[in-house]
Amino acid sequence: MRKLFFIDCSKAAECCNKSQYKEAKPLDKMKLFLHLTFCQACRKFSSKNSKLTEAIKKSKIQSCSEEQKQAWREQIKKEFAEDNV
Ligand SMILES: [Zn+2]
Numbered sequence: 001m002r003k004l005f006f007i008d009c010s011k012a013a014e015c016c017n018k019s020q021y022k023e024a025k026p027l028d029k030m031k032l033f034l035h036l037t038f039c040q041a042c043r044k045f046s047s048k049n050s051k052l053t054e055a056i057k058k059s060k061i062q063s064c065s066e067e068q069k070q071a072w073r074e075q076i077k078k079e080f081a082e083d084n085v
Contacts, residue, residue, distance in 0.1 A: 006034075006035075009041065011031075012031075012036070012045075013045060015032040016042070016045065037069065037073075
């Protein structure tokens with residue numbers, strides 16, 4: 001089930017565009033934020049989207065310390081691995 005929360009870059013870009021036009025569902029935005037936490041390429045892409053950048057700032061993902069991000073990654077990795085057993 002957790003695979004649902006992992007999207008690829010093209011899907012992320014799609015969500016990014018949707019959120020620009022306010023069409024993205026809250027779940028889509030959540031997935032997008034999650035993807036952006038991991039994917040620097042998409043973060044750069046999304047930085048062109050001022051509304052999304054604003055939203056990310058509000059969500060404080062960018063102000064997370066590396067330590068926090070690492071802890072989050074480990075947690076997700078662990079849960080993701082459990083799903084694949
Ligand atoms: Zn990406």
